[in-house]
Amino acid sequence: GAVVSQHPSWVICKSGTSVKIECRSLDFQATTMFWYRQFPKQSLMLMATSNEGSKATYEQGVEKDKFLINHASLTLSTLTVTSAHPEDSSFYICSARDWTSGHQETQYFGPGTRLLVL
């Protein structure tokens, strides 16, 4: 149980284009999903917290107009990197809380998406 998927797992795009990453909770409902960015050999950096049906809460320094987050249902959140530039190249990871389980405090992670902007 508590499986989270991400799609795509790998994406290469040209500078100036937009890329959408999907995060799905496959066997549970997630009222809260989180988006992280991870640089090589570093820990996870929280970008935003996404609550179903409401606007995402962005961390300081994260451009909300550049990283658009939508959490339209209890099983799907999307991150759109708009007008991507090479500095946006990174590993993006989502996670979700299973609010119906006995461990609401636990985040379950997707496998991540590697983004390369040329």
Next chain:
Amino acid sequence: AQTVTQSQPEMSVQEAETVTLSCTYDTSESNYYLFWYKQPPSRQMILVIRQEAYKQQNATENRFSVNFQKAAKSFSLKISDSQLGDTAMYFCAFMNPDSNYQLIWGAGTKLIIKP
């Protein structure tokens, strides 16, 4: 603000040995959770073990156990009978439910199990 410190950037042990990874944290909260996550080379984050602060008993999951010292704000992970598949980055994380369940992460410890 809460902080999590992992003081060992890298460790290596022989297969079948026991290894302990250190983690300390700082908080003024009384209700919180602590986690160890594992990130193998595939980069998939996997929950290893969790501890509720109000529980005095140390959590265990098969070969993995923690030594939770609440007064000392220490949360170490012990891996017994280490296996090659345990090679990974290990992250310690803190969570206060009143902070929208956000995780505060340590810098990670790279663990290498040698055959």
